[in-house]
Amino acid sequence: MKLVPILTAILVSVALYLGVFERDRLLEFAQTSSPVTAPADTEAGDAPDTDTAAASGTAEDAPSVEADGGVIRVVATHSTAQTIDSAVILRGRTEAARQVTVAAETSGLVVSEPLRKGAYVEADQELCSLDPGTREASLAEARARLAEAEGRVPEAQAAIAEANARIREAEVNVNAARQLSEGGFASETRLVSAEAVAEAAAAGLQRAQSGVASAQAGIEAAAAGVAAAEREIERLIVRAPFAGLLETDTAELGTLMQPGAACATIIQLDPIKLVGFVPEADVQKVTVGSPAAARLTGGQELSGRVTFLSRSADETTRTFRVEVQVPNDDLTVRDGQTVEMIVASDGRRAHLLPQSALTLNDEGALGVRTIGPDNASVFMPVTLLRDTVDGVWLTDLPDTVDVILIGQEYVVDGVVVVPTFEEAKG
Known part of the structure; x- marks a missing residue:
């Protein structure tokens, strides 16, 4: 077995272990065993200015070498919060203020010439006219019945007067018969007969009064018939409920209209x-009366105010309807156009910082590294309010704060840094 490959593999593994897992200790050992010395040809008065070198660093020259005492040099900025508009951006559409389909209330043939779509009509202007047919005759008949009913009233009133006269006559006869009967000059039969006549006169009065009530009821019924006939004739003319534009032609001449026909x-x-x-997260930023600006896809700009904010969310999107009313005197804005709106809300305090200043902590929270007391690094979580070409607007920070722009990835909370400050943006 060859030992050289095996030994080489072991040496490489040890080097990787030291370079990955024991990097900090290895660097510390290297610094303590090999102190930095100036070149031999450099005089004492020509020593490089480390502060000047750090100040001239850029975002690509991130600090990676620790200074004396284990501190890290970073580039930071003095940031002061500014008040910016916390506008809500929405996309939507245009809608007509009012739209209605005018329908017929009665039946009949259209006898008027049609108006073409796109025409402007005034309020109460005639749109469709229907053939009256026999409605004029019905009105005349209803008026005749009313006159007949009104003529019955004097007859009924005369009957009441006659009945009252008979009652008075009967009362006189009853009194006379009673006095004669009490004095023995007339029989009891005469008294009973006089009382019967008085009762008949009272019944006649009741019948006369009923006749008057019947005549009054007849007048009211006849008057209702006249009103119904007149209202039926009024329905023959279909009028515009408000001023606006015709979206469709009116009914064609000769069309048979039925109740409810357009x-x-x-x-x-x-x-x-x-x-x-507006989404649920931004609904609290919108209030009725807030100014709003809008732009159509064609570039036309509009401005108005919020007139309505829904109190009930859409069941599907969980968003709230917002309506902005804007003038449209020249009628150039059409119904159904796509529009982008910006609704103004109360201003918020925020810092304008480069996007590169953002970092994450161990829990994954978005924030920035700041310089606290004794130049110690402190992580502060932030909320991204708006992204612009000049940087990002961040909230949830103090009004004045020192933010690390370069080198924040090399420190953790509590690490002492040597900052070099640059001019703040914004």
Whole structure:
């Protein structure tokens, strides 16, 4: 058996073990056994300035050599928090302020010329006109019945007056018969007969009063018939409920309309609504009345205010509906266009730092390495608020903080560092 390959494999394994698992101890041994000395041809006055060399380092020249005393040189910055707008960005669509399909309420043939789609109509403008047919005759008949019912009232009132007169006459006869009977000048039969006549007169009065009530009921029924006939004639004209644009042609001339048949569809585009859906995590940033800006896919920019924020989330997406109302006087914005909206919210304090300053701790939390008291390294978790071309905006940090920009991957909490500060961005 050849021993050279075996010995070579053992030596390589030992070297890999020392280089991987015992790296720190090996470096420490190398530093203590081989101190750094200046070159022989370098005079004492020409010693290199280590501070100047560290200050001129770049992101690619990350520090990897420990200084005297076991400290690490890093590049840091003095960062001060700034107030920025915490806007919410949404994607959505445009919607007409109102849209309705105007339908017929009665049956009949269309006798009006159609209006073509795209035409602008005013509120209460005639859209469709139907043939009246026999409705005018029905109205005349209802009015005649009303006049007849009104004519019965005087007759009924006269019957009441006649019945009252008979009652008074009967009362006089009863009193006279009673006095004569008590004095012995008339028989008891005459008194009974007079009382019977009085009772008949009272019954006649009740019948007359019933006749008046019946006449009044007839008047009300006839008046209801007239109102129904007039309302039926009004339904012959289908009118626009509000001003807007015709999305469809009105019903064609000669079309037989039935109740519920569509005459036309009208949309109102001024003002117009911008509809988006805000995620659950950002719903607290949006309030009714907040200013909002929007941009259509064609580049047109719009501005308005939030008019509605849903209190109920969509069951599928768990998002909340947001509506922004914007003016559209020239009607250039159409219904159903794609739009990108930015809804302003209260400003937040944040730091603008290079993205390279971000790091992770042992638990996987995102944060930055900062310089604490006695120049000790301290990890602070952050929240990424916004990513821009100039850097990232981070929150959850103190208003003023020293952040390590280069060398944060070479230290852990508590390690003393020698910082070289550069100018902060933002």
